Each structure stands twice: as C-alpha cells, then as structure tokens.
Amino acid sequence: MATRTKPADRRTDALSKKRIVEAAIELLDAGGESALTFRALAAHLATGSGAIYHHVANKDDLLAAATNDVIARVVTEVAGDADPREAIRTVALGVFDAIDAHAWMGALLSRTPSLVALPQIFEGFGGQLQALGIPDRAQFDSASALVSYTLGVAGQNAANAHLFPHGTDRAAFLAAAAAQWARLDPARYQFVHKVAAQLPEHDDREQFLAGIDLILAGTEALAP
Amino acid sequence: MATRTKPADRRTDALSKKRIVEAAIELLDAGGESALTFRALAAHLATGSGAIYHHVANKDDLLAAATNDVIARVVTEVAGDADPREAIRTVALGVFDAIDAHAWMGALLSRTPSLVALPQIFEGFGGQLQALGIPDRAQFDSASALVSYTLGVAGQNAANAHLFPHGTDRAAFLAAAAAQWARLDPARYQFVHKVAAQLPEHDDREQFLAGIDLILAGTEALAP
DNA sequence: ACCTGAACACCGTTCAAGT
DNA sequence: ACCTGAACACCGTTCAAGT
Numbered sequence: 001m002a003t004r005t006k007p008a009d010r011r012t013d014a015l016s017k018k019r020i021v022e023a024a025i026e027l028l029d030a031g032g033e034s035a036l037t038f039r040a041l042a043a044h045l046a047t048g049s050g051a052i053y054h055h056v057a058n059k060d061d062l063l064a065a066a067t068n069d070v071i072a073r074v075v076t077e078v079a080g081d082a083d084p085r086e087a088i089r090t091v092a093l094g095v096f097d098a099i100d101a102h103a104w105m106g107a108l109l110s111r112t113p114s115l116v117a118l119p120q121i122f123e124g125f126g127g128q129l130q131a132l133g134i135p136d137r138a139q140f141d142s143a144s145a146l147v148s149y150t151l152g153v154a155g156q157n158a159a160n161a162h163l164f165p166h167g168t169d170r171a172a173f174l175a176a177a178a179a180q181w182a183r184l185d186p187a188r189y190q191f192v193h194k195v196a197a198q199l200p201e202h203d204d205r206e207q208f209l210a211g212i213d214l215i216l217a218g219t220e221a222l223a224p
Numbered sequence: 225m226a227t228r229t230k231p232a233d234r235r236t237d238a239l240s241k242k243r244i245v246e247a248a249i250e251l252l253d254a255g256g257e258s259a260l261t262f263r264a265l266a267a268h269l270a271t272g273s274g275a276i277y278h279h280v281a282n283k284d285d286l287l288a289a290a291t292n293d294v295i296a297r298v299v300t301e302v303a304g305d306a307d308p309r310e311a312i313r314t315v316a317l318g319v320f321d322a323i324d325a326h327a328w329m330g331a332l333l334s335r336t337p338s339l340v341a342l343p344q345i346f347e348g349f350g351g352q353l354q355a356l357g358i359p360d361r362a363q364f365d366s367a368s369a370l371v372s373y374t375l376g377v378a379g380q381n382a383a384n385a386h387l388f389p390h391g392t393d394r395a396a397f398l399a400a401a402a403a404q405w406a407r408l409d410p411a412r413y414q415f416v417h418k419v420a421a422q423l424p425e426h427d428d429r430e431q432f433l434a435g436i437d438l439i440l441a442g443t444e445a446l447a448p
Numbered sequence: 449a450c451c452t453g454a455a456c457a458c459c460g461t462t463c464a465a466g467t
Numbered sequence: 468a469c470c471t472g473a474a475c476a477c478c479g480t481t482c483a484a485g486t
Contacts, residue, residue: 015450035440038479048452050481059479068319110334119405119416128416140422143415145373145435152376153335181343191350191367192343198364211369211439239469274462274470283460311466 017055018161028066028104032162036063036104067108071117074098074122084102085129085216090151091124092212096205099154106158110151121147129219138223145215151207158221175201226264233258239271245289252290252328256386260287260328266385288340291332295341298322299348309440315348316374316436320429323378330382334375345371353443369439377432398424 023044027036038059057064067206074094099106109117126143134142160173181189181196251260262283266273281284298318323330333341350367358366375431384397405413405420 037477039477042453048454049479050453051451052334053480054450094318099268110376110383119413120409121418122419123413126419130415136418137422138427139415140419141431141434142438143419144431145304145438147264148367148435149373149378149439150376151379152334152372152374155379156372159334163293172386184343189343189347191363192347193355194360195350195364195367198361202364211372213441214366214369214442214446215435215443217445218438218440221441221445222438261458263458266472269461272473273460273471275470278469 001017008213015045015051015055017065020045020052020055021062021069024062024066033104033107062114063108066118066152067105068120069096070102070105071095072122076122084128087128088125088130088146088216089209091121091128091211092146093150093205093209094119094124096153096208097149097158099157103158103161106154106161108182110158118147121150132220134219135223140184142215142219142223145219149211149215152208157204171200173191174202238414239269239275241289242390244269244279245274245286245293246290248286248290249293249326253326257331267435268380287332291329292340292344294326294329294332295319295333298346300420308352311352312370313433313436315345315352316370316448317429319345319374320377320381322428323381327382327385330378330380330385331396334379334382342371345374356444359447362395362443366443366447368437373439377435381428395424398426408428 010049015218020041024036024040027040027044036059038049038052041052045052056065074097076093077094099109122143125146126139178196178199181192181199184192186193212223244265247265248260251268253262260283262273262276265276269276276286280289298321299315301318323333346367349370350363351392353363353366404421405416405423408416410417
C-alpha cells in the first residue's frame with residue numbers, strides 16, 4: 001500500500017501464511033485431512049510445494065494454525081452472556097458446532113495440544129466459572145474437566161464422521177452401531193445392551209450439553 | 225512359557241493375528257506410532273510385508289486390534305469393587321494408567337471409535353452407575369460423559385507425551401507451558417494467567433480423578 | 449528474498465510368483 | 468493356503484537452481 005513500484009504483472013498476490021492457512025482450511029473442509037497435501041496445496045495456490053515452507057515450518061505447524069484460526073472465530077464470537085451458566089453452554093456448543101462444520105478439526109483438537117487453541121477454550125470456560133463464584137482451586141479442576149470433556153466428544157465425533165463420510169444416513173449409522181452393540185455377549189456387556197436400545201433415538205448435541213451440565217452441577221455441588 | 229505341541233522345525237511359529245498384534249504393541253511401546261510400519265513389522269516377524277495382510281485387513285484394523293487388546297486387559301483386571309463410586313474411579317484410573325504406560329494409545333483411543341474398546345469402557349462405567357441406583361435415562365448420559373471425558377484426557381496426555389518424548393523433566397515441561405501461558409495477552413487471557421501459576425504444581429492423575437468426581441457428583445445431584 | 453520443481457527417503461497396499 | 472518381496476502410487480521435506 002505504500003509504494004506502487006511493483007507492477008502487478010506477476011501473480012495476483014504474494015504468498016503469505018494467512019493465505020496458505022486459508023487455502024488449507026478450504027482443502028480440509030472439502031476433502032478431510034487426507035486431502036491436505038503439500039502438492040495439492042501448492043497446486044491450489046499456483047506455486048511450488050517448496051515455497052510453502054518459506055511461511056510454514058511443516059505440516060504440523062500448518063494444521064495447528066488452521067485449527068487455531070477456526071477456534072479463534074468461535075470463541076471471539078461468543079459475546080458476554082448475562083448468565084455465566086448459559087455462557088458456558090454457549091462456548092461449549094460453539095466448539096461443538098465448529099467441529100461439526102469442520103469435521104477434520106475434531107481429530108486435530110484431541111490430538112495436538114494446539115498450543116494456542118487450548119488456552120482460548122480454557123479462557124472461554126474459566127472466565128465464566130469465576131463469574132459463578134467458584135473458589136479458585138476448584139476453578140482449575142472444573143475448567144480442565146470442561147475442556148477435556150469437550151475435546152473428548154470432539155474426537156469421537158470426528159471418528160464417527162470418518163466412519164460414515166458424507167451425508168450417510170444418521171439413523172442408519174446409529175441403527176448399525178446399536179445392532180453391533182446388541183451382538184456383544186449379553187453376560188459381559190449387560191449395560192451396553194440396555195443402552196443400545198436408546199442409541200438410535202438419542203441426540204448427540206443434547207447429550208453433549210447434558211454432560212456439560214453434569215460437570216457444572218458437580219462443580220456447584222462440591223464447591224459451594 | 226508357551227505350550228509347545230508342534231515340532232518347531234519350520235519357523236518358530238506360524239503367523240497369526242495374535243502374534244502380529246503382540247509384535248505391533250511391542251513396536252508401538254518401543255518407538256511410538258511412527259515406529260509401526262509394515263516393513264518394520266515384517267522384519268520383526270521375519271516375514272514379508274505382504275504376509276501380514278493375510279491376517280489383518282489394513283493398518284487401521286491393526287491399530288484397533290492393538291488398542292482393544294490393551295484395554296481388554298485393563299477392564300477385566302478391575303474386580304468387582306464393593307463401593308460403585310470406588311469402582312468407577314478404579315476403571316477410570318485403569319484406563320488412565322494404561323494410556324500412561326502405552327503412550328501411543330491415547331491418540332488412538334480418542335481418534336478411532338475403536339468399535340470394540342469403546343463398549344468395554346462403557347460397560348465398565350455403566351455397570352457401576354446401575355449399582356448406584358441412577359435412573360435409566362440418566363445412566364446413558366452419565367456413562368457417555370465419563371467415557372468422553374476419559375478419552376479426552378487420554379488424547380491430551382498423548383499429545384503432551386508427543387511434545388516431550390522420553391523422560392523429559394515433567395517439572396520443566398509444566399514450567400515451560402506455564403511460561404507460555406503467562407506470555408499471552410493478560411487482557412484477553414485473564415483466567416489463563418491465573419491458572420498458569422497453578423500449572424507447575426498440579427498433578428495430572430489427581431486432576432483427572434477430580435473430573436471423574438465432578439461428573440459423578442453432578443449425576444447424583446441432577447438425578448436423585 | 450522468495451519461488452520453483454525435481455529428487456530423496458520414506459509410506460501403505462497390491463499382486464504375480466513361489467512353497 | 469500361506470508366504471514372499473518387488474512394484475506401484477503415493478507422501479513430507481529438502482535443496483540446487485532460478486527470478
């Protein structure tokens with residue numbers, strides 16, 4: 001924007017980490033984690049595969065940057081809610097929905113400490129626990145539990161999405177899982193058998209929220 | 225300590241899925257997930273890489289079998305405890321410690337639905353919730369929360385172990401993480417700053433158990 | 449300084465050929 | 468039926484050579 005010494009006859013834009021990360025997210029959204037290769041990325045950006053290494057250390061770095069980008073959008077979107085309990089649910093559902101929209105992210109979030117994404121989620125939960133008046137030591141344990149639980153659900157959702165790629169019939173998926181669980185030895189898997197019947201009619205998002213509420217209720221019960 | 229019924233004149237033993245999975249676990253324990261390649265496995269078993277495909281569908285199948293093997297040992301080890309609350313803690317710590325001993329498993333558990341390992345953990349928790357007298361519908365949500373939370377912690381532990389491979393000084397690791405958190409913008413990351421001070425002195429295993437207790441307390445509070 | 453793209457050192461998986 | 472191992476179709480990453 002300063003000097004117009006460069007005639008733009010070369011390429012549309014210079015390469016930058018920002019542009020690379022955006023392109024990576026596009027590829028990931030379109031084809032999942034396996035679709036992100038340096039060759040595909042280079043083709044998408046009309047450059048050589050080696051050029052990418054001038055802006056990104058390696059593939060792990062690129063994946064972390066992509067994850068962080070998406071999470072940042074989620075967490076900053078969450079405005080200050082009046083009720084801290086409701087705000088915690090909003091943060092949790094924000095992460096849940098983001099993972100739903102970017103299926104590749106679930107596996108990443110639960111695998112990498114994502115040195116930047118983790119504090120963001122932590123802050124989202126922890127700030128509200130303070131507002132709830134939870135004692136200091138309990139805040140740490142509780143925020144930790146909320147984060148771990150959320151990332152755990154994220155990972156499993158990603159795994160499920162991986163098993164049933166596109167718009168596979170969700171009902172069919174659950175029915176298949178229930179049937180498989182029902183096939184296990186009834187003596188050793190008594191509880192699993194009982195739950196198998198409830199599997200087809202349960203809602204992932206609702207059950208996720210139910211878990212958040214359990215941790216919240218436990219926090220208030222144990223640290224009044 | 226094997227029962228040697230066959231004259232071992234050919235090779236030590238015929239190839240079998242059991243032997244392959246055992247060898248895979250050895251390689252994984254010794255060198256992490258990247259150490260398990262079909263070439264290394266074939267060399268370890270003194271066979272060709274293609275031979276493995278006669279007993280195992282592909283690498284995912286092999287990893288799932290290895291995970292399931294380890295989890296099966298953990299869950300069956302847990303004897304019937306008198307107090308259901310204590311039994312739930314025992315199952316949880318069993319999975320936690322198994323992941324600690326087999327660092328590669330954390331990432332796998334949180335990534336694959338592990339169609340066999342998942343019901344095992346589910347049953348471990350759920351059976352005790354029944355014993356506690358939790359109502360049916362609440363049992364499903366609660367067991368689900370316990371499983372997701374446990375797998376979430378598993379994934380993060382694995383990620384941490386990946387960052388600091390061998391016997392890296394744990395104190396140094398936590399201090400480094402705390403320092404990094406302390407470097408974040410204090411205005412945006414107020415809670416993270418406060419928690420950073422507690423990071424170096426906290427115990428992973430204790431905090432994991434604290435989360436289990438939160439979910440348990442929440443279950444009893446919301447479904448009396 | 450940034451970009452190019454061939455080259456390197458690997459992978460998982462397949463398959464004709466052996467026993 | 469089971470095993471062998473070369474071959475295939477990929478990877479991430481590097482680096483001399485270009486601009």
